[in-house]
Amino acid sequence: MSDFESLELRGVGRRFGGVDALAGLDLTIRAGEFVALLGPSGCGKSTALNCLAGLLPLTHGEIRLDGRRIDTLPPERRGFGMVFQSYALFPHLSVEKNVAFGLQMQGVPRAEIGSRVRAAIDLVKLGEHAKKLPGQLSGGQQQRVAIARAVVLEPSLVLMDEPLSNLDAKLRLDMRTEIRRLHQSLGLTTIYVTHDQEEALSLADRLVVMREGRVQQVGTPDELYESPASWYVADFMGYRNILPATVVAASGGEAVVELAGAADGGVRLTGRAVGALSAGDRVRVAVRPEDLHVGSTGGGGSTSGGAGVIPGTVSVVEYHGREFAVGVQAGDTMLHARAATAPDVGGAVTLTAPVDRVLVFPESLDAVVPQAQEVAA
Template sequence: MTSEFRELRLDGVGRRFSGKDALADLDLTIRAGEFIALLGPSGCGKSTALNCLAGLLPLTSGSIWQDEKRIDVLPPEKRGFGMVFQNYALFPHMSVRRNVAFGLQMRKLSKAEVARRTEEAIRLVQLEEHAAKLPGQLSGGQQQRVAIARAVVLEPSLVLMDEPLSNLDAKLRLEMRTEIRRLHQSLGLTTVYVTHDQEEALSLADRLVVLRAGRVQQVGTPEELHATPANWHVADFMGFRNMIEMTVARVSGDEVVLEGEGLRLVGTAMGSISTGATVVAAVRPEDVRVVEGEGDNRIPATVDVVEYQGRELAVEARTGTGSGRALHLRTDQRLAPEDRVSLAVEPQRLLVYPKEAGDPAPTELAEVTG
């Protein structure tokens, strides 16, 4: 399957509801064959962006282009996109085969062509032995495969997926992630995928678009967003569970000395930072280590909660004698509640972000979605 365009371009796309921006100034260029994930918490504008692309919502501002052709003025059926919904949206009275064939029949293709493409799509999602069954006789994962087959059988120039795995259990989600990536690669699809699950987005996408309050916070590869979030909001969402508000004591190039909450730490500046400013220091649990003795960037702490997770422990410790700041770490050392430990963070792993006026305080424990 080949895409019918070289690139899809969103220029200043915006959508307002009751005078409030649900999406504002979205600029994004999607290359043919690319897998793009729109990522962010509930209400960030990701589904609004997808529905604008699909033509289910008219734009309040901006435009959408396929190469040199403007498409936001076209109705959904004229855009040639396939869509996979969260709730599958299958016809319950039709077999798998008839569900997949339905869109082709509506296009009035020949019976032979409908049969050929239907069987090929069913084979791609590995449902040949279930082709005669009704949706109600299938598992959730199998129903989602039918929905994907129904979308790709139309050979769309773009496939839009709106949180397609959110109704599945953990094991099926993992299996379907692999299936979606396999289909994307084997068919050369161009895919835009909406999710609130950062792990899902990291594993599937070529590039991620992180949204917050209707505005783009960062666009980049999974590696870029995982290692170097653009601001503390992105870091918070991408799994940096330790977010500490501190004061800048000294700045020397990219090196920043921080003080606050009884701690003195050295980190790496991730923006314009000046002495005396209030900042947010972010570090992942896997970058907090249990060490022996004293030294730079050492934090005395008391173990509070220990969770067994197979090869390692997820630990919540509190600074000082147990009444201070909660810090989260992962370790293969055997720890127990009330253990006194010394924690260390490498300066290059402690990312220091400016805190703008009006920003909310970072949560002590940032939720890892998914």
Template structure:
């Protein structure tokens, strides 16, 4: 499918704010999106990510700030004049129109010549691999097929920006994986600038060039998938990105970014992510897969296994220390409830934050 040269080099959100009844659902969002980039807005329910998308689309007016395509201001334009494609969570297909007619609808509204509508619709149908289903109604399709129709309808108009609002959340696990691959394939082949809303960390990490993590309407961190996965900026991002173990401790020694702490008489060494001083109360964060279980006689935190969940190649383990502190582990070791183990972690994987950031 041929896509015309995009209409902008940079899409700029400058202090974008949206208030409802005096409450800021989105506060001072400032972000530059480069042409061809895939941006994921990530965060828990109520963090402001869908509000940000609707502000971009023009479905919500701004309470403050502005949106620019290069030197062209967008937030003063109605949605239909922004030239964006949008994929909704609930597909939003016309139930009485066939797959082909749903995809062609946007082109027809633009009053393009019939031959052009037919050619571009055919290309879009092939692009999402729905040739055998082109004459069917949406109700005759699976959820994954309906989402492909919605994506084709969004991209067939050759938009300068595609907005996707949790498009995979209604699909089962297998279809989510398949559609995730399809979305990435389409983005790479067409080079469309995309803003994608999700609460699923794995989905965001696998799709996006950059992630924007939001909490209570405010940006917590912007970075590449690797940056957010390995170096969360604060405990809120760490918790959301899978650092399930957040330990409230006290820094005893600090040398550079190396921090020594103790827990139940066991010395722990971690890596400071922000400024930490001796005597400070800190939060030490570590992923379940970076906690290593060992035999009871080995050095480490002494724990007893409470719960073991089989998850294929690994076990998800919940254990408790002698003082009742709960720890989460992921391991290939064969453990069972009531097993006595010790737990250790490498300093590089134990990230330390000032407790005041929590």
């Protein structure tokens, strides 16, 4: 369905009243790819999508489809399908007519419209609701209409703006699978904006993590998950424990750091250094909850090969089915860990982690930007 080779964004930027909502976005998207733009609200991901759709004019850069410049075309001439966060279904038109709208605009013959609309509605399994108005459908059904309306045109590119954010958790999972299925079975090229890293990791072939209008890192889910380029990206990739610290010593890709604000006496950890670090640098240490092992204080001696020992007090225990999520208060900071058995709340524990599971990042995020782009290249 994607009848192009590559879509190229070069230095795309958008300023709103003197503020860069999006700056210097360089990205090449190959046909058939599923690319997710990931970041918190205000990071520029939706701006990027709207610029691509033509709904926002660019202030910098250009967009080329197979070398042909398209950023000068109005949105109605770009031929991209778009799925809006609010679905933006035409409330006065039935499901059928919503889906047929784009085909009618293209002047497709009536008979062909009928069959293509039916096929698209069947594809999203809404056959029995074809005559209903959007207001009579549930959120998930409306979402499927929005998708059918976008894909019925067989667009070269489908843009999705947080399409699942208005759905409840269970439906979100179902629709996630549905979107991935449609992407694969129709051979679509999809750009997907989200703030949910799980959604991005599970759907996308490639992720673009953004912050304050700039790209932080581009890579496959695996690359980002295993080797985030900055603590900001790590934060998005499930490193829930992000701790400020100072480098004590650094050598051979490893760094010894002293945690700030931990229990008195100073807690030292050894971790994998990401980027060049030297003693005295302010850093952030990132550890996933599932990599933090909860042990009892009495145990002792089990720290060999570990990154170090963080003493603390259990303050929260949540039941998560196969395991327990444990909140441990260590000095001023709350650390998140997992445990197979529930420790006593208020009990003293120690937290340990393997050295290669503790990532040490420079504190400044601006410094890592060049490196992030290196990864992207």
